[in-house]
Amino acid sequence: MRKKAWLILVLLFMKCYLDKAMGRGIATQEKEDAAMPVATMSPPEGNTTFIDGTTWCVALGGVSQVDLQNALDWACGLGMADCAAIQQGGACYEPDTLLSHASFAFNSYYQSNGNSDIACNFGGTATITKHNPSYGKCVFRTSGSLDSSTASMGKHRQSLIWWEKIATILWLSYIWM
Numbered sequence: 677m678r679k680k681a682w683l684i685l686v687l688l689f690m691k692c693y694l695d696k697a698m699g700r701g702i703a704t705q706e707k708e709d710a711a712m713p714v715a716t717m718s719p720p721e722g723n724t725t726f727i728d729g730t731t732w733c734v735a736l737g738g739v740s741q742v743d744l745q746n747a748l749d750w751a752c753g754l755g756m757a758d759c760a761a762i763q764q765g766g767a768c769y770e771p772d773t774l775l776s777h778a779s780f781a782f783n784s785y786y787q788s789n790g791n792s793d794i795a796c797n798f799g800g801t802a803t804i805t806k807h808n809p810s811y812g813k814c815v816f817r818t819s820g821s822l823d824s825s826t827a828s829m830g831k832h833r834q835s836l837i838w839w840e841k842i843a844t845i846l847w848l849s850y851i852w853m
Contacts, residue, residue, distance in 0.1 A: 730818050731804050733786030733796035735778035747798035748778040757785035768814035779809055780816065787817040
């Protein structure tokens with residue numbers, strides 16, 4: 677009986693944490709320190725936004741689709757880029773192309789990580805541009821700007837999904853006890 681009471685308390689705590697982090701409260705989760713490094717051939721030259729004006733990071737056309745997909749997966753996963761807008765129904769979902777989605781994700785990561793050359797490499801699949809890639813309702817962030825999905829914790833949504841899975845497993849183990 678004590679085991680069930682403890683499990684209920686753990687589930688209640690996790691529910692409160694998830695409610696806070698999903699925007700129903702104030703979340704203070706920091707970016708994980710153990711992010712996978714991105715290999716680069718260019719030196720980290722610092723913030724180019726303040727040297728030459730506003731810049732964006734976009735995917736390179738003509739690169740391997742496999743490399744581009746791997747870079748996109750990393751940016752939206754371990755890189756913790758805000759990829760909510762490129763999900764189906766999002767403002768940047770159309771055109772539904774790998775190049776378009778990767779450009780949005782790469783820029784999200786780039787803007788969140790200091791606008792440095794090293795933050796826009798993605799294994800050689802990305803480049804920095806001074807041309808604003810925004811179109812229609814799809815707005816590519818610039819340094820210091822926040823779009824609605826960034827403000828609503830889109831960046832941390834991936835890690836919160838794992839907490840939801842753990843809570844579900846604990847709940848099922850409680851039911852089967």
